[in-house]
Amino acid sequence: MSADVQLDNVWIRFGDFVAARDINIHIQEGEFFSFLGSSGCGKTTILRAVSGFSEPSEGRVFIGGKDMAGIGPNKRPTALIFQNLALFPLMKVWENITFSLEVAGVGKAGRKKKADELLELIALSGQGDKLPSELSGGQKQRVAIARALCAEPDVLLLDEPLSALDLKLRQHMRTELRAIQQRVGITFIYITHDQGEALTMSDNVAVMSQGKIEQVADGNTVYDAPETSFVASFVGENNLFEGKVTEISEGYAIVDTPSGSLRARNAKHNGEYQLAVGDDAFVFIRPESLKFVNGATHDNQIGARVKGHEFEGSFWQVFFDVKGARRTVKLSMVNDGGDVGHDDGTDVKLGFSADKAVATPVGELADET
Amino acid sequence: MKQYWNRFFLKNGIGISVYLLIAMLVWLGMLIMLPQFFMFDFSFRFNLPPADLGGPKDVYTLSHYKYMAFGSEQATDSYNVVDVWVFVRTILTAMFVTLFDLALCYPIAYYLAHVAIGGWARLMVIALIVPYWVNELLRAFAFKIMLGTTGIINNFLIWLGVIDTPIEFILENYALYAGLGYAFILLMIFPIYNAIESLDRNQIEAARDLGSPWWRIHKRIVIPYAKPGITSGCTMVFMLTAGALAAPQILGGPSSLWFTQIIYQWFNQGNNWQRGSAYAVFLLFSTIVIVLITMKVFKVKLGEVSR
Numbered sequence: 001m002s003a004d005v006q007l008d009n010v011w012i013r014f015g016d017f018v019a020a021r022d023i024n025i026h027i028q029e030g031e032f033f034s035f036l037g038s039s040g041c042g043k044t045t046i047l048r049a050v051s052g053f054s055e056p057s058e059g060r061v062f063i064g065g066k067d068m069a070g071i072g073p074n075k076r077p078t079a080l081i082f083q084n085l086a087l088f089p090l091m092k093v094w095e096n097i098t099f100s101l102e103v104a105g106v107g108k109a110g111r112k113k114k115a116d117e118l119l120e121l122i123a124l125s126g127q128g129d130k131l132p133s134e135l136s137g138g139q140k141q142r143v144a145i146a147r148a149l150c151a152e153p154d155v156l157l158l159d160e161p162l163s164a165l166d167l168k169l170r171q172h173m174r175t176e177l178r179a180i181q182q183r184v185g186i187t188f189i190y191i192t193h194d195q196g197e198a199l200t201m202s203d204n205v206a207v208m209s210q211g212k213i214e215q216v217a218d219g220n221t222v223y224d225a226p227e228t229s230f231v232a233s234f235v236g237e238n239n240l241f242e243g244k245v246t247e248i249s250e251g252y253a254i255v256d257t258p259s260g261s262l263r264a265r266n267a268k269h270n271g272e273y274q275l276a277v278g279d280d281a282f283v284f285i286r287p288e289s290l291k292f293v294n295g296a297t298h299d300n301q302i303g304a305r306v307k308g309h310e311f312e313g314s315f316w317q318v319f320f321d322v323k324g325a326r327r328t329v330k331l332s333m334v335n336d337g338g339d340v341g342h343d344d345g346t347d348v349k350l351g352f353s354a355d356k357a358v359a360t361p362v363g364e365l366a367d368e369t
Numbered sequence: 370m371k372q373y374w375n376r377f378f379l380k381n382g383i384g385i386s387v388y389l390l391i392a393m394l395v396w397l398g399m400l401i402m403l404p405q406f407f408m409f410d411f412s413f414r415f416n417l418p419p420a421d422l423g424g425p426k427d428v429y430t431l432s433h434y435k436y437m438a439f440g441s442e443q444a445t446d447s448y449n450v451v452d453v454w455v456f457v458r459t460i461l462t463a464m465f466v467t468l469f470d471l472a473l474c475y476p477i478a479y480y481l482a483h484v485a486i487g488g489w490a491r492l493m494v495i496a497l498i499v500p501y502w503v504n505e506l507l508r509a510f511a512f513k514i515m516l517g518t519t520g521i522i523n524n525f526l527i528w529l530g531v532i533d534t535p536i537e538f539i540l541e542n543y544a545l546y547a548g549l550g551y552a553f554i555l556l557m558i559f560p561i562y563n564a565i566e567s568l569d570r571n572q573i574e575a576a577r578d579l580g581s582p583w584w585r586i587h588k589r590i591v592i593p594y595a596k597p598g599i600t601s602g603c604t605m606v607f608m609l610t611a612g613a614l615a616a617p618q619i620l621g622g623p624s625s626l627w628f629t630q631i632i633y634q635w636f637n638q639g640n641n642w643q644r645g646s647a648y649a650v651f652l653l654f655s656t657i658v659i660v661l662i663t664m665k666v667f668k669v670k671l672g673e674v675s676r
Contacts, residue, residue, distance in 0.1 A: 051578060073577050074580045074581060080578045082574070083571075084569065084571055086571035086572045086575040088575075088589070088590060089594075090593045090594060099576065099581070102589075103581045147579070
């Protein structure tokens with residue numbers, strides 16, 4: 001069984017502090033949904049409201065169409081995987097996994113049988129009699145997943161479960177989690193501050209900042225068509241130019257910046273274009289969409305001076321000083337065996353297509369708060 | 370071993386190392402082992418006048434232990450009825466007091482460790498400790514005054530109309546149980562509190578999330594985790610209750626005797642230190658054996674307790 005999760009005008013306050021403001025989200029059943037944001041943005045608070053450890057101050061939470069108000073975590077069709085996993089250290093692995101069955105009064109034989117099934121699912125067959133402390137990090141991770149799945153929840157909630165693992169294992173577990181989700185077919189709600197995790201695993205991502213949701217969309221859309229300056233600056237890397245809108249035409253905005261007049265897509269929010277003539281605006285362009293001008297024409301061109309470069313194996317990163325830009329501008333180009341082609345200190349022209357650039361209203365920037 | 374000592378001296382420096390060694394020897398040797406050893410030795414000797422000490426009559430004997438079990442040779446009973454029953458009653462009462470304290474303290478310790486927050490928890494800890502600034506004897510007398518036939522509790526209950534005649538708290542030994550129960554309560558609360566406090570809150574929440582009712586969370590998660598603390602709390606309360614003297618002396622009814630009072634009588638009134646020593650040694654060893662058996666039954670290892 002799987003269930004959809006709906007948050008209706010949810011506000012969560014702790015005294016004067018607003019941890020979540022006016023959250024409206026509908027997560028479809030069977031979906032892998034991520035909340036992405038830096039620490040303190042309210043994502044864990046929302047997860048706790050869904051799992052039942054806290055109640056919203058205002059608004060309602062529905063799971064499978066049922067209002068969850070007043071229903072405790074032990075009565076909700078959810079299972080939570082904690083950041084530190086919270087395996088029971090004094091119970092054997094198989095007892096950990098089948099704790100929910102023990103609660104339900106299932107006999108030992110039945111529990112052992114179920115434990116064997118789940119141990120096989122997580123590729124830990126024969127390790128049921130060990131204690132959690134005898135397992136490696138990745139194995140503990142899988143036991144925590146099995147313990148949650150054993151309760152046969154309609155919705156599985158995951159609170160940054162991979163953050164304690166090392167990089168290699170984390171990448172491996174991403175694939176594994178996604179595979180498990182597709183196998184069991186239940187709704188996964190995943191909390192993370194790691195955009196790589198959110199983008200690779202999720203059907204949809206909600207980007208959060210300071211208690212509110214900035215954008216809900218699939219990974220591609222969040223990366224290619226950010227709706228707010230926060231999303232544009234938080235997800236991936238982006239070069240930033242600042243100016244005033246001088247002209248609006250068919251989904252594009254022309255923004256007059258100290259570095260030149262730049263044409264970019266007018267960012268939509270809730271289906272509506274946000275910029276009008278005279279507005280202050282940010283223009284974002286990704287380092288990989290920025291090119292050296294070599295004869296070809298581009299929608300936008302800016303003058304820049306090469307400041308330095310870094311070699312990153314498959315990429316070159318090139319840094320520039322650009323007149324009027326408030327930060328160093330960055331360009332990444334694929335390493336095809338040659339070098340950057342421009343010495344440090346030389347003046348060059350950089351260009352980019354208007355389709356690759358996004359203009360948003362001036363707002364919060366993720367890396368400047 | 371030599372390496373270990375070298376490292377010990379290198380780490381602490383000569384001055385501190387020597388101080389630590391001497392302090393440890395004084396503590397272990399002079400304050401703990403030596404007195405117990407003399408007591409042990411005493412318990413196997415006759416109660417002789419000073420002139421005979423070291424003489425031909427000064428030999429080892431089991432007579433005091435025999436007396437404790439079977440009474441004097443003129444007695445008609447087949448065993449020492451009074452002393453044996455006082456011993457049994459002392460042990461059973463101490464066990465009861467221990468269980469009572471455990472039942473009382475576990476919820477308090479859990480509350481302090483995981484429910485109360487910040488200033489409130491600290492205030493509660495202070496409220497628990499402050500009464501213990503008052504001397505043990507004074508506390509016992511205070512109980513006696515409160516629980517006397519004309520004490521505040523009887524007066525209050527009569528005023529309420531719950532009872533017509535005062536309850537004989539002291540005569541019926543309720544005052545003794547209450548006094549003993551209260552005397553060592555902190556030694557129960559704090560070890561359990563220490564053990565529970567380090568329990569990861571997420572484990573409690575995880576169990577709840579998996580559908581567990583509160584009692585099963587305690588049975589399966591909190592109590593197993595707190596077991597070392599519970600053991601050390603119970604051990605201390607049991608040992609100290611069985612060995613208590615002030616509370617039984619002051620709060621005990623006229624007909625009730627505590628085993629320590631018998632020991633006290635042999636030392637002070639009977640002027641028979643050897644027999645008193647035998648009784649004391651017996652009490653010490655029997656309580657140790659009881660504690661070890663209990664630990665075996667509940668599968669606690671000695672190493673865990675000192676964690």
